[in-house]
Amino acid sequence: MNKVLLLKFGELFLKGKNRREFMKLLMNNIRKKLSSYQFKLVETQGRLILCDYNLDQEDEIVEKIQHIFGLIGVAVAVEFDTTLENIEDEIKKVDFGSAKTFKVEVKRADKTFEMNSMQLEKHLGGVVLDAYPEMKVDLYHPEVVLNVELRVNQKTYIYSNLLSCAGGLPLGSAGKGLLLLSGGIDSPVAGYLMAKRGLKFEAVHFHSYPYTSVQAKEKVVELANQIAEYCDDFKLHVVSFTEIQEQIHKHCDEEYMITIMRRIMMRIAQRLCKENGLGAIITGESLGQVASQTMQSMTVTNDVVKLPVFRPVLAYDKEEIMSVAKKIGTYETSILPYEDCCTVFLPKNPVIKPTVKRAEYNEQALDIEGLIERAMAEIEVIEIKNF
Amino acid sequence: MIFLDNAGTTKMFEECVEVHKKYSCEDFFNPSALSVESMNMAKLLNETEKFFLKTLDATQGNVIFTGCATESNNLAIKGSLRSGDWEYVFSEGEHPSVYNVAQKLKLDGAKVHFVPLTSAGVVDLGVLKTVLNEKTRLISIMHVSNETGAINDLVEISKLKDKLAPRAVLHVDGVQGFMKIPFSMRKTSIDLYSFSAHKIHGPKGVAGLYVKNKSALKELFQGGGQQYGVRSGTESVSSIMQFRKCVEILNPAVNHERVSKIKVLFNEIVEKVDGVKVLDFKGSPYIESLIFAGVKGETMLHALNQRGVIVGLGSACSAKKAGNRILEAIGVAQEDIISSVRVSFNAYQTDEEIVEAAKIVAEVYKDIKERVS
Numbered sequence: 001m002n003k004v005l006l007l008k009f010g011e012l013f014l015k016g017k018n019r020r021e022f023m024k025l026l027m028n029n030i031r032k033k034l035s036s037y038q039f040k041l042v043e044t045q046g047r048l049i050l051c052d053y054n055l056d057q058e059d060e061i062v063e064k065i066q067h068i069f070g071l072i073g074v075a076v077a078v079e080f081d082t083t084l085e086n087i088e089d090e091i092k093k094v095d096f097g098s099a100k101t102f103k104v105e106v107k108r109a110d111k112t113f114e115m116n117s118m119q120l121e122k123h124l125g126g127v128v129l130d131a132y133p134e135m136k137v138d139l140y141h142p143e144v145v146l147n148v149e150l151r152v153n154q155k156t157y158i159y160s161n162l163l164s165c166a167g168g169l170p171l172g173s174a175g176k177g178l179l180l181l182s183g184g185i186d187s188p189v190a191g192y193l194m195a196k197r198g199l200k201f202e203a204v205h206f207h208s209y210p211y212t213s214v215q216a217k218e219k220v221v222e223l224a225n226q227i228a229e230y231c232d233d234f235k236l237h238v239v240s241f242t243e244i245q246e247q248i249h250k251h252c253d254e255e256y257m258i259t260i261m262r263r264i265m266m267r268i269a270q271r272l273c274k275e276n277g278l279g280a281i282i283t284g285e286s287l288g289q290v291a292s293q294t295m296q297s298m299t300v301t302n303d304v305v306k307l308p309v310f311r312p313v314l315a316y317d318k319e320e321i322m323s324v325a326k327k328i329g330t331y332e333t334s335i336l337p338y339e340d341c342c343t344v345f346l347p348k349n350p351v352i353k354p355t356v357k358r359a360e361y362n363e364q365a366l367d368i369e370g371l372i373e374r375a376m377a378e379i380e381v382i383e384i385k386n387f
Numbered sequence: 388m389i390f391l392d393n394a395g396t397t398k399m400f401e402e403c404v405e406v407h408k409k410y411s412c413e414d415f416f417n418p419s420a421l422s423v424e425s426m427n428m429a430k431l432l433n434e435t436e437k438f439f440l441k442t443l444d445a446t447q448g449n450v451i452f453t454g455c456a457t458e459s460n461n462l463a464i465k466g467s468l469r470s471g472d473w474e475y476v477f478s479e480g481e482h483p484s485v486y487n488v489a490q491k492l493k494l495d496g497a498k499v500h501f502v503p504l505t506s507a508g509v510v511d512l513g514v515l516k517t518v519l520n521e522k523t524r525l526i527s528i529m530h531v532s533n534e535t536g537a538i539n540d541l542v543e544i545s546k547l548k549d550k551l552a553p554r555a556v557l558h559v560d561g562v563q564g565f566m567k568i569p570f571s572m573r574k575t576s577i578d579l580y581s582f583s584a585h586k587i588h589g590p591k592g593v594a595g596l597y598v599k600n601k602s603a604l605k606e607l608f609q610g611g612g613q614q615y616g617v618r619s620g621t622e623s624v625s626s627i628m629q630f631r632k633c634v635e636i637l638n639p640a641v642n643h644e645r646v647s648k649i650k651v652l653f654n655e656i657v658e659k660v661d662g663v664k665v666l667d668f669k670g671s672p673y674i675e676s677l678i679f680a681g682v683k684g685e686t687m688l689h690a691l692n693q694r695g696v697i698v699g700l701g702s703a704c705s706a707k708k709a710g711n712r713i714l715e716a717i718g719v720a721q722e723d724i725i726s727s728v729r730v731s732f733n734a735y736q737t738d739e740e741i742v743e744a745a746k747i748v749a750e751v752y753k754d755i756k757e758r759v760s
Contacts (some may be wrong), residue, residue: 210689210755246758345759 001080001090003055006149007048007065007136010167026070026170032232033064033386042285044153045109051079066163067104067230069196071333075147077159081112082150090158091124092131094146101138102128103145110150124148166196171232174198176281177310178273180265181205181236183219183338186284187315188227188319188330193312195231201282202234203286203384204272206241211345217339221382226330228386237272238380245345251365255351258292259359260366262301268372270305283309286321291350300354342351364365389744392699393586394533394563394674394731400588400636407590410625411648418622419613428624435631439595442634443580445572448582448599451618454626456562457484458607459581459596462618463558464488464527466604467579473524474498476555478510478539479716480532485560486712502528504716506631508537508668516547529740530564530580533711534729535666536674538568545576556603562586563605565672566637567646572597579604584630587637588733593626642734647672649732649741656745660752666719666727674731677748682755686727690751691728696744699729 007027019030027041027048039053039061053061058076065074078093080086096102104124106117115123126139128146179191191201205220217238224236242262248260256301269281276348285293292301302309313321390398418428439450453459464475467756477489479501493499500518506512510528519526526548531538541559548557556578559652564570565582572580580597584590598604601615610619650672657663663682677698688700714724732741 210693211683211686213685213689214692249759 001078002051003058004049004077004079004157005053005058005062005065006075006077006159007050007071007165008075008162009048009070009073011070011169022173024171025063025173026068028203029068029070029096029170029172029232030065031070034061038060044151047149047151047157049079049157049376050185062163066165068171069168069198069230070166070173072167073162074165075159075162077149077157078298079157081111082154082156084114087120087124087148087156087158088127090156091127091148094128094144094158094160096135096144099143100134100226101136101144103137103139103142105145105147107147107149110152110154113150120148120150152363154254161168166230168196168200171195171198172200174200175279175283176200176202176274176277177282178269179203179276179282180269180284181220181224182284183216183223183334183336184284185318185331185334185344186286186289186321186323188284188334189324190282190284190310191227192324192328192330194310195227199280199282200232200234202237202272202276202278203280204237204239204269206239206268208245209240211242211245213338217334219333219336219338221384222333223330224382224384225386226333227328228384230328232385233383233385235276236382236384238382239268240374241375244282244375247366247371249345250386252362253358254347255349256354256359256362257347258350259297259300259354260362262292262297263304263359264364264368264372266301266305266309267368270271270307271372271376273307280308280310282312283307284313284321285311286316286318287315291316291352294352296353296355297351300356300359303356303359318367374377388746389696389736389740391706391730391732391744393699393733394729395699396585396591397588397733399585399590399629399634402632402636403590405589406629406632407625408422409725410628414624416624418624419611430628432622432624434608435627438631439634440597443572443597444570445597445599446576448572449601449603449615450598451596451598451620451628453594453596454592454665455485456560456583456594459559459583460490460527460542460558462596462604462607463579463581464492464525465523465607466617467499467556467558468492468605469524470523474500474518474520474522476500476502476515476518476523476526476528476552478502478504478528479535480504480508480510480529480537481711482533482560482562483527485527488643489605502635504537504713506718508532508535508670508713508717509539510544512540512543512547515544516551519551519555521552521554523555525558526552526555527560529562530570531568531671531674532668532713533562533563533674534711535668535717536563536671537668538564538670541570541575541577545574549576563671563674566634566639567643568671569639569643584626584633587633589630589633590626593623593630595611595630602615603719617620638685644670645734646732649734649736649738652738653730653741653745656742662747662756663749663752664723666714666723672732676727677730678723679726679728679752679756680723682726682752682759684726686688686755686759687726687728687748687752690755691748693749694747696747696751699731701729 040051042049104121106120108117145161147159177199178199181187207217248257252260416424416428436450502515503511558579559577561580561582566587578599583594606617613619654665665676666676711724
């Protein structure tokens, strides 16, 4: 008998011919995530089995696995050779704690086994009842579900506590994008949600020192480190926006300041994508949340880029975004009071329905190419590492 | 780097390092143990306590050594609380380590008065008179404002206490005054006085509380009964001796004169710049507020930092919060508060570095103002 971790994956099944590639990626991601641990990872039809790990590190390993996209569940299971006698012996060893009711659920991938699933469930229910006369079977609301899986590798796995994982698709399976990371609540959540759909990313942050503090930048690095737990290592490009903001402030209509700012950020983002082989821009915009996040504002900012712009929290309420932020552990950092570059030159009445025409008119007063060139030349790249 | 945030903390005297080594690696004994070596430590502490009493010019009382001035202030206030129908009096200008204790007291249902500040930044004595009475248990008023440098008249406040609130204890947060502003305990009726080492070139992690009547002060926590049972915990002999070393080195009168000169030198340069205003409260020469019209104080702080000059934004403890409670209480206009930074000096800065810093302040302000207008 061995103690192992049984990993269940979700949508991989749906991917037809690409399934092998997804599987390879998922296994690589697991190996990378757990690179500081000793273990063995084997695939058996429909499941991944993680074995030969240090039992003292089990809790840590399980927690890390729960943060890997592409997996939907993880359970600590016992593994042994499939024989009826072995199954009977092992199921009797289950610790019910204070629970009073149970049911047995059998999955028989190994079709050579003598009984079918229904028969085996019934039989094992009887075995448990004989061993624990005080327990009762409850098929609808059992306190404990005893899962018994007979896999094709001639091994059987028994587990009772299936923990949920992050779901989604293996990181990297959807390609690579660029996340606009501010110090706020929304952008880390946007990054997390896209990573969940398999999109790896690099990130860009715009700061306006001395109008913003060093702490504001440190806060963004801290946020980046926090999402790296889910999104793996990535590059954080830190762009100084100081001169650009000053020039916009000097030469553009006050109500168009943020619109122009966003358009220049998008242009820089697109340049970064091109230089780094990234295929999409990700932002934390939520429809109607602020003036720069109306449909018209997004039209005007989209107008300067050809790449797709992913806005995964577009339809989320603030509360919904906050609840994801709390779940992934970025909320506390996001609400620290340091200003990011959006809040220094804040116009009193930003335009809610900007037009491309007026934005372009305003931009005529700026040497946009020169500004972008100078900003690009001064970029600081910070390597974010997931530990 | 030129450091103009000396009200936040100061660079430690190098002499402290030797003292630290001596009382950590050689004479490291626990003053409460029974060996001869330990007993010598206890004697040394006893003698050091007297040294501090003399420094404060106190004729009676004790000095309790704590971990920081926040602890001293908490001990002074919480240790003086009594059940029953008592009233507590604080000024609006107190440091968070007093002000927030007062707010908590109020929240817990005690009767708490906050006395406003005058436009000169000091406690309004006219109002103070009206709130003092037979039921007043504690009055806590700071010596020198950590935000503005304004100095409260402790002699006058003592007289008011004696006359109107004879049953009250008077606590003074003396952190920005100790060894900086001429002071004599015996001329006041102060019962409790907090002071800290790291504001006078000592190490962080040690502070003091003068206690006139230790039997009237309740301890914050129980333990081995050290320091008359008022502050249990093994005394940090090394920190206390470093603190003492600083007091021995410093010459308050000479330093006061030197810093006054520094302040004039600095202000002469910065005040020439259009848009720069010095808020002068005619108080401690060590601290002043500068207003930079049209530029946020925080922007100035960062931009100066980039040029190697470190200034403070309000109180360093409250720099992360918006606004400035003290300047608001004095009635400084909101736009001036947003544009304010705190500059604070020490006596060991040279004319050259002060002139250099003032020139940088002037340059940076002109530059930023041009960029944001």
